[in-house]
Amino acid sequence: MTSQKQNSSQLASSFRDPSGFLFSRDGVLYRQVNHKYEQEYARLMESGLYDKLVKARLLIPHVEVEQTPAEVELAHKIIRPERVPFISYPYEWSFGQLKDAALATLSIQRRALKAGMSLKDASAYNIQFMRGKATLIDTLSFEIYKEGQPWVAYRQFCQHFLAPLALMALRDVRLSQLLRVYIDGVPLDLASELLPQKTRFNFGLLTHIHLHAGAQKRYSGAEVKSRAASMSQQAMTGLIDSLDSTVRKLEWKPGGTEWGNYYDITNYSDAAFEHKKHLVREWSGRLKPSLVWDLGANNGVFSRVAGQVGALVVSSDIDPTAVEQNYRQVKDEKTESLLPLLIDLTNPSPSIGWANAERDSFGTRGPANMVLALALIHHLAISNNVPLLQVADFFSKIGKWLVIEFVPKMDSQVQKLLVSREDIFPNYTREGFEAAFCQRFRIAEAVNVRESQRVLYLMESLARPSDH
């Protein structure tokens, strides 16, 4: 839903389902509904299911429009879905985000069954966070339910949601990154092998993961006779209830990891902290960005300040604990304009999938109007050895305005990074920093942060708008 390549082009991620596809024309995103899907679309709209789901903010709203179809012979209708302001992927979500996406999917399936429909896929990529809430963005995901029919998306639900959630909760939260390798979800035999033995005593995990994996291996490629493959609606309800309670029972509590209590151990005073907030507020108020990327956002303190001007703030951090805390706060405060994401800036999400074009890399999902890089430069330049000019180059391409904090070498946080290694960074000085960034930016303002040795800059990228 992000890239608009040509004047009218089918989106690279939209090719699997013959019911229709997404295309973009003159920068607007449309979905073509094919003749093949006519009956299902009518049922969705006329049964009241669409209205109920949209009201519950579980399904993306759309309008039917008069547009020339992208594929005329196939076309039944053209719809224009509400635009998703920023697309994110399951391997960028915290535990709580993936869990909410799973529960939203099951809630949709329950409501669909009541309207005589059923989800024909349960892909985590069909869920996006819109105004803080997990929402299904594929309007064509429903099929007409016929009693007796099993849930065709059962395997996909287990692979995309249940398996990674169980691994995150019961083995290690970092295993969410398996989703980056396995685009159709974690293979169940792998999940079964990695999960602790005690999970065999949990009825939900025993059946939906362990026995499921065993059955897949044993009956791979076997023919299922359609008469035998019959399942009552009561059985379907039981299945959905069981998946729901299994998911709900999975918990992960953010503990103290890398930055878990970062703001308690910072080396600067309240005055410095408030001064930084003041500057971020002033600059974002002046520039009125609509999309802000806060990189290395920790639990999102400064993202919230930047978001006060009405921008959508993508608040990313490398630490699963910080991202989870950030997301919990978003939910508690019902913040609609903040999207916490798990991003390792030294290795941001690549473009993956068929032809490397199904899921976009992090860098190409912009540009942002404003990028925040607070207390970040030393991690990139010193911990990760990235030359300052390369840091400047990357930042200049992902956004128009940059708010960046220079943390000098004598700062105790930088000293900590240097304590166990040779200082091979002679250019890591304020002058060296400015010299490098001046090659890619115009420095609009530079302000010494009160009661600290740090400097906060507002810079404008010199990259051509087409690079943005």
Next chain:
Amino acid sequence: MHFTPLPYLDPGSGSFLIQLLIAALLGLGVALRASWGRIKGWFGVKSQPKADDDDDEPETK
């Protein structure tokens, strides 16, 4: 009624079969819960009204 005999995604034979087995068992549970509620009803015990799905909150706390 229109019914697509073959889904566009392969649901997997093993996934189908295990699902039928598990769901049969779980469906029995649903039926038992429902009849237990009715039995209690005969004795004048009111069962807790189950929250309607239309109002449920799918999010975690």
